[in-house]
Amino acid sequence: MTDFNVEETLAQLTLKEKVALLSLKDFWQSTSIERLNIPSVRFSDGPNGVRGTKFFKSIPSACFSCGTALGSTWDSELLEEAGHMMSVEARHKGAHAILGPTLFVGYGLCGNC
Structure with a gap:
């Protein structure tokens, strides 16, 4: 882009x-x-991970704690690692951005993705 x-x-x-x-x-x-x-731009959603781009017969997803639970840890290193892992999964599933409760992660937006 x-x-x-x-x-x-x-x-x-x-x-x-x-x-x-x-x-x-x-x-x-x-x-x-x-x-x-x-x-x-291709989006994906999921309250606790990256669904992909199909509702049925989709690729299984890693399950992360919801955004509220992650945020309540106040652990910025954990949050950065979870965001990075979700961005890797989004890329694998062909999504450019994840939409979820209190979450927006676009892959490639951080220097480590």
Whole structure:
């Protein structure tokens, strides 16, 4: 993904394109806007891990404590390690970002992923 100016890009979006970005292409992916080089982003969810991109017959997932339980440890090293492991699993399952209660992890966003 290349760098781009977010404010400038938003100003160039039409109303229809803005709505398309909010409404998603399908259950798991955002819409791409090719004329502005905005790629589709694949999401996954799961309250305690990375589900993947299927509800049924999916690849088994590692089970992590929920975000609230992890946060209540106040252990920043543990949280960083759990976030890193979830990002590895997200990458393995083809997801760019994890959506979950009190959690957003995009793989490759930290220097160690």
